Amino acid sequence: MRQPFSLTMHSIEIGDVVLGDATEISDGTLTVDVAGITALVLEDPRIVAVEVDVARPGENVRIIHCLDSVEPRTKLGEESLFPGFVGEMETVGGGETLRLSGVNVLTSSTFPQPFSGLLQAREAVVDMSGDTAAYSPFSRVINLVLAFTPNPDIENEDYDDGIRRATLKVAEHLAGQVVDTAPDDTTLWDFSTTDPDLPNVVYFYQMQGQGQMADTYLYGRNIHNLVPTLIHPNEVLDGAVVSGNYVYACYKNPTYLHQNNPIIWELQSRHGKDLNFAGVIVNRGHNYTQADKERSSLWAAKLAEFVGADGAILTPEGGGNAAIDMMLACQYMEQAGIKTTVVSSEAAGTDGYDFPLFFTVPEANAIVTIGSEDEIIAMPQVDRVIGGDTLLDAETPAIGPFDLKMYFHYSGASQVGGNVLMMREF
Amino acid sequence: MIEKNGVPSVLLTALTAMAKVAGANRIVASGLIPHTVGDPTRSAADEFIWRKGQVQKALNAAATPIEEAQIFADW
């Protein structure tokens, strides 16, 4: 067993992805063995077919029915990766990890059974070029799209488990095939040395855990009853956090955005320079009653103070309900003397005139914003669509043109900061 | 807004913090988001008795003179 406190991250920069007969890298181009990947996926009878495709930034391509995204990574040793799914159940985040930077394994699929109720997979779209590319961060990576066809006789939860395991397997496999390639960058992730003159900063990392289709998995288990808890940032790099969140596209953090959580990577880059990265407090949002919200937020504030935090960055995952939990945590931390910055999306109405936030506390005087869920974006006609002919409404031709509310743009308003939007006043 | 027009109104909600921010004055904490005055963990008969109790609490709040916003807690 290795503790997560020291991890060497090797990155290979991938400039292009092409489909071929073997998985290998040459001059920054990743060739992917389509037959091999297909066979790997179809080992699971819950998936009856898969189409492998590539969508590159700048191409006139739209991808629909997006579900999870995973960056190809593998361990250069015996340690586990994606514990509880691909790897053994052990503490992850130590040893050496190899990642293929610039590539994303993107899952696209419908579900075998009809949905009803609040927790269902909703439409999620990426445009790879044009003005509308700005509404998803995944327009800026090369997507290796796995378009799955479900076994029609199984339940949605069962299928979800199948495609999750398949996608993680493929992501690990791709990196695993190219371990002999020299990396372009090697960085040591180790926070054990701290500078007493620098402020200690924790990251309040809220994840969605409302139920199937709106779940995040921590070491392979859902977080429904999670009380805020401490983890080491390195654990997230090695797949301790996996996403199964498909309810509202714009807010969701797919696995890729956990592996590459911009807040974690930013705090790592500043460790020892202008702050000490003092830890990560993972927690769930959307707690059901006021009492539950208080319980969770107070707990998070207590942990932050317990580890000696001077400051905290807080991100929610979800809409207004999730923001309430975060804002309460912000309030309790500030009252404990911990300075906070929160990240929030906005909901200023379709014309943008309404006050943008659902819920604030007077202590939240440092807010960073990212898109508005309400904006209606005009999607143009594109040359090609991957993932289906119509949107999930079974009517609108996916080729376009059509209007699409920000809600349905894949991670377009991700509050860990995956995307490049910010709100501005006009 | 109903309050502004002079009619006492009581808000039953699971999210009392939001209610306070939104300016409600008489707030009764009740239920969970998907069923503010429902409790599906109880039998139908028990649920009805529970609901009657919640509504009674709300009515009592309407009949309680207050100076400023108040949450009538549930637990």
Add this chain to the structure above:
Amino acid sequence: MTRIAHYINQFFAGIGGEDKADAPFEIRQGAVGPGRAIEMALGGDGEIVQTLVCGDNSFHADPDANVAAVIAALAASKPDLLIAGPAFNAGRYGLACAAVATAATEQLGIPAVTGIFPEAPAVDVYRSRTVMVPTGDSAGSMKEAIEAVLHVGLRLAGGEPLRPAVEDGRIPMGYRRAGVTDVPVARRAAEMLLAKLGGDEFESEVALPERAEPIPPAAAVVDLSQATVALVTEGGLVPEDNPDRIESSSATKWARYPISLLEKNENPRFKSIHAGYDSQWVDDDPDRMVPLDALSALSADGVIGGVHEYFYATSGTGTTVSHAERMGDEIAKQLISDGVHAVLVTST
């Protein structure tokens, strides 16, 4: 060559001062007064084809007729841009400029820019409807005002969209829109936090709302046993075919339904159309959101005087504050005129 129409008042047209504020509307060819300074600043890239003049008092004596006259003139001359003012801190002149500019864009689609001092009365009234550029408070700053107006005006005349207020140098119209930034969220968050920790200045990207004036609590019900109580819900409970087409989110409509219909809950059944919560429990038993059974029982027990014959419904997810306030007000007035003494509102 950008063709510009220019709206000014009697003073800037050289007709006279306050004593000539009743000068009637007139159309003049070419540039007049500050219009010449505008043409100079344009340096041959544009010309003022038409100057529309109106005395400040005569404009406000009949704004509709004067705006109509402006529109008729613009419809004939078809300029690429209308410049109104600059009005600096003038009250009546500023309002006239903003009214005319708003009409030009709303009725004819002609881009329009008004130069105005940010504290002038017209700003609060018109800012969300027409493009305004801040100027100094007096004509002493005419040169800078013209530059600022042309900076935005020429871009709009060329068909370009508005940029964020700060970039354009405009008085904000008040709406927010997403745009691309090259400074990632994580970096902005870290820098903002470090500034806060270091006691340095920082600027939140959203300003907290001014706490609204608390609404004083309404007087308590004196005698519940005599009171008629109404039920209101934002849980979106409506007859299953949603006959009033209440929106599932971002609702702008409310409706009321006879409680006798809800009690029967058959043809139609009642369901929730609210998009923000899992409605299975409420669909199964609407009393879980609109507690009619409990309230009726309490009424039968004599605890209250009676249950109001209608319950009111709308959908509270994504509802904008302005719509919510309007709906609340409308519902309130209806309830009062129906003699309701107390209201129970259920919210998700």
